[in-house]
Amino acid sequence: MSTETPIIVFDGVCVLCNGWVRFLLRHDREARFRFAAMQTDAGHALLVAHGLDPVDPVSFLLVDTDRAWTDTDAIARVLATLGAPWSIAALLMRMTPRVLRDPAYRFLARHRYRVFGRHTACALPPPDAVARFIR
Template sequence: MVVRKTKDAAGNFSIMLFDGVCNFCSGSVLFSLKRLDNPGVRFCPMQSPAGQAVLKKLGFSLTDYETFIFIEEGKVYTKSEAVILLGKNLKRPWPVVAGLVELFPKNLLDWFYIRVARHRYKIMGRKKECLVPGPEIMKFFILK
């Protein structure tokens, strides 16, 4: 996969949709933000008005948030592919780690991803409300 380092020619950002009430998912987003190497990536909680609009447009469930969804240059990536692509947008060593993970068969990676996704609330719990970004990271979020 080729990773862009800015917005695409149309001025669009890459977007990572995530479960905004999941502590595991929100923690992954905050982890990524600290290591982000691509100013063209934005994050969007699936429960937000913007997230719901994107899910509807793409034909995804409006209530089932069991996969990260990464949208880049009009292409939609889910499950392990979404995580790998996000990893390639982070600072070193994460693109290398993502590349190594990508060597494993996709069906095996997705099998593992699905198991973690199904138990994500048991692993790290959930919030009553979506992650609310602070002012220093708000520019990386799409909420409305």
């Protein structure tokens, strides 16, 4: 699936993932990113298209045009677009060897429900951001 606007695929029932989306809605003032919960048809299709398990991807997925990023590379790429201080955090993240940061991220992703909790259903987007969510 090709897209002109970068899409972030997230776990719609994960408390941590929903917090990340709320953070991005607050700090992405230019509305560069769109969002798809992995529980939607669009999110499911994007995960499958990029080789991730659509039931439990254990990764963060960023799709931009015909390219995709996962894990901490995706997070750093998103943070870099937000400007300071988040772009500085992205730089620091990239300075940490991937061999250390990706396993730490995947450990957190695997245990996200146990550590942060799980909603019983996908949260509804805020009324002013509904257009940024795809189904």
